[in-house]
Amino acid sequence: MRRYARTLVAVALATTVMAGTAGWASGTTQQALTGPPPGAAAWRADHVLGRELPDPERTTPAEVNRFFLGLTAAQQQTLVVRHPLVVGNLDGVPVALRYRANARSLRAAHDPRYAHLTEAEAGAEARPGAKAEAGDRGRDSGSAAAGDRQILAFDPRGRGQVAEVFGDLSTARHVAVVVPGSDIDAGTFDRTSDVYGTPAGMAKALHAKTGRGSAVVAWAGYTTPVGVGVDAATGSLAAAGADRLTRFADGLAADGVPAPAVFCHSYGSVVCGLAAHRLRATDLVVLGSPGMRADTVADLHTTARVWAAKDATDWIDNVPHVEVAGIGHGPDPTGPGFGARRVPAHDAHGHTGYFAPGTDSLRAFASIARGEAR
CATH class of the missing domain: 3.40.50.1820 (Alpha/Beta hydrolase fold, catalytic domain)
Known part of the structure; x- marks a missing residue:
C-alpha cells in the first residue's frame, strides 16, 4: 500500500511539473557545465612548441597522457605556465602536472598580480560577467589554495x-x-x-x-x-x-x-x-x-x-x-x-x-x- x-x-x-504548475523555484535551475576546460580556445591557437597541441575536446585521455609524456620537462612547464586552466583540468595530463597547474590557477584567483594568467586563457570564451564570477569562485575556494593541498581540478566557471x-x-x-x-x-x-x-x-x-x-x-x-x-x-x-x-x-x-x-x-x-x-x-x-x-x-x-x-x-x-x-x-x-x-x-x-x-x-x-x- x-x-x-x-x-x-x-x-x-x-504531471504538475510537466504542466509547468509545480511550485518549485525556477530560479534554482542550473545549466550543466560541459565541453573542454576553460581556456581551450587559447590553447588550440598556441604553437609555442612548434606543433599543434592536443584538442581538449576530441583527444582521448590516453592520447593526452602520451602527448605529455613525450615532452621534455621544460616543455611541460611551458604549458603549465601558459595554460594552467587547461593543464589543470585536462583528463590524461599526469597528476603531478595537474597539481602544479592548479596551484598556479588558484594563486591567480587570489592574487591580482597573477590575474593575467587566467584572464588570458578564459577571456575569449567568457560570457558577460564571467570574469567576476570566476573571481567569486576563487575567493569561495580560498582554503583550497592554502598549504600543499593536492588540487586535481579547479574550474572557476x-x-x-x-x-x-x-x-x-x-x-x-x-x-x-x-x-x-x-x-x-x-x-x-x-x-x-x-x-x-x-x-x-x-x-x-x-x-x-x-x-x-x-x-x-x-x-x-x-x-x-x-x-x-x-x-x-x-x-x-x-x-x-x-x-x-x-x-x-x-x-x-x-x-x-x-x-x-x-x-x-x-x-x-x-x-x-x-x-x-x-x-x-x-x-x-x-x-x-x-x-x-x-x-x-x-x-x-x-x-x-x-x-x-x-x-x-x-x-x-x-x-x-x-x-x-x-x-x-x-x-x-x-x-x-x-x-x-x-x-x-x-x-x-x-x-x-x-x-x-x-x-x-x-x-x-x-x-x-x-x-x-x-
Whole structure:
C-alpha cells in the first residue's frame, strides 16, 4: 500500500511539473557545465612548441597522457605556465602536472598580480560577467589554495568545480573517488558546517580509515542541483555529470592509477548509475540514494560490485522511489529486489552521517575501498 501511495505521488508530481504548475523555484535551475576546460580556445591557437597541441575536446585521455609524456620537462612547464586552466583540468595530463597547474590557477584567483594568467586563457570564451564570477569562485575556494593541498581540478566557471586528492595517487594500491550530491560547488566543497556532507569531509574521513597505501579523491567535477527542485528530480545534470565522471576516471587510468572504488552520495548516485556501464571502477557504493535510474543491478551493465547504504533516519526514504515521465530516479538501491550488496548503516545519522568517524558504514566503506569486503 505504501509503495502504491508513493507511485501516485510521483505521478502527480510528474504531471504538475510537466504542466509547468509545480511550485518549485525556477530560479534554482542550473545549466550543466560541459565541453573542454576553460581556456581551450587559447590553447588550440598556441604553437609555442612548434606543433599543434592536443584538442581538449576530441583527444582521448590516453592520447593526452602520451602527448605529455613525450615532452621534455621544460616543455611541460611551458604549458603549465601558459595554460594552467587547461593543464589543470585536462583528463590524461599526469597528476603531478595537474597539481602544479592548479596551484598556479588558484594563486591567480587570489592574487591580482597573477590575474593575467587566467584572464588570458578564459577571456575569449567568457560570457558577460564571467570574469567576476570566476573571481567569486576563487575567493569561495580560498582554503583550497592554502598549504600543499593536492588540487586535481579547479574550474572557476559558473559555481566552480574542484577535485582534491588525499594520499599519494602515484603509489596508492587502492584508490577511491567520492561523488557528491546536490548543493556542492567550489564554495561548499569543504565547508566547516555539516562536514561529512561535503566531498572533502567524506574523502578525508575515508582516507583516514583506509590508511597507508590508499588515496581518496573528492570529486566535485559536475554541475550539481541547487535545492529540491526540477533539477534534483530529473536526470539532465546527472547525465552531463556521468560524461565528466567517466572521462575523469579514464584520465586516472591513462596515468597508471588503479581502478577506483566510487562512492556516490545522494544525487551523485544518479550520476554513477548513468555512468556505470562505461565507468572504470572496481566497486560502486551508493549512500542516501534517490535511485540510480535502473531497476536492478543487472540494468547497470557494470562489472563493478554494487553496494548500497541507507540509515533509518535518512530523509531520502521519504522520496518516492519511482520514475515517471522523467521525474524520479527509480527503485531504492537498498531494496531487496534491486540486487545491491547491503552496507550496514545502523549508527549513521541523517542524510549526511555515513562517513562520520566511528560509524559502521565508514568501517564498511574502508573495507570496500581496500578491496577486503566480500
